[in-house]
Amino acid sequence: MRLDRVAIIGAGAWGTALAQAAALAGREVTLIARDPAVVAEINARQSNSAHLGAQPLHPSITGANTFTGAELVVLAVPAQASRAALAGLSLAGVPVVLTAKGLEQGSLKRQSEILAEAAPGAMPFVLSGPSFAADVAAGRPTAVTLAGDDDALTESVAAALAGPSFRPYAAGDRVGVELAGALKNVYALAAGAVDGAQLGASARASLIARAFAELSRIIPALGGRAETLTGLAGLGDLTLSCTSEQSRNYRHGVALGRGEAQPASLAEGVFTAPVAQQLAHGHHIDAPLIDAVNLLLTGSVTIDRIVAGLMSRPLKRED
DSSP: OOOOEEEEEOOSHHHHHHHHHHHHTTOEEEEEOSOHHHHHHHHHHSOOHHHHTTOOOOTTEEEESSOOOOSEEEEOSOGGGHHHHHTTOOOTTOEEEEOOOOOOTTTOOOHHHHHHHHSTTOEEEEEESSOOHHHHHTTOOEEEEEEESSHHHHHHHHHHHOOSSEEEEEESOHHHHHHHHHHHHHHHHHHHHHHHTTOOHHHHHHHHHHHHHHHHHHHHHTTOOGGGGGSIIIIIHHHHHTTOTTOHHHHHHHHHHHTOOOOOOOOHHHHHHHHHHHHHHHTTOOOHHHHHHHHHHHTSSOHHHHHHHHHTSOOOOOO
């Protein structure tokens, strides 16, 4: 299957960065934005200054306000906006790469489940892994996971996006990759809060290790594969999101740890945390860190009190 014409739906920082990656891979790219000013700037100056500053864009990227068709579609909007962005699109038989890392509030659904409802017949693929938009757009080396249900087609989609500095590794565990990408944002909130409260590097390292253990219980229980956690979409993304100030979720957590007032946030973990808690409780999975993040988000309990509660849990074997 030829995948030369690529449409990226969503012209934020991540969508624009993925448009850059696809263009560098030799694809003809249409970057779809709601804001006419963004479209005009892309077409006139080959830049998207509102989201990527002065980063120049590849000349094969064209801006547009509407989707008119493509051989490969990349959905790059926030997780809670995916359903609205897909509404009315004709995508039957089209490979659709889902890049949002979050679970839908209310429905508790993964992104591929939303795609199946909003665009029946579309072929779902999930892109996840340790990556920041600024790095991808600037051509810095980045490796991610691309998961799909058909091995050959997944490899074709990965090849269509692979360029000199962007390397998608094909994988088969779509459910596990989706869950790992969504849940790591919740743990990044916790890691940021630990640092914001100045509880120390040892506390943060312990939290990351226990988050990995918690993911190891949750993902197989919800239909994913435990081995996915040892790869880019699991340990790789968890580590990056829990340690870097480039992560929105980590930064939001730092503010929570400092006790600062919380403005409206684009941090996906804020929306995913209560959904993750509902899923864990519904499947009778022990998830104390997810429970702790939800307590923290209510503003009624400070991070130091939460950590004290976690430290007082009954001792048991690590294995």
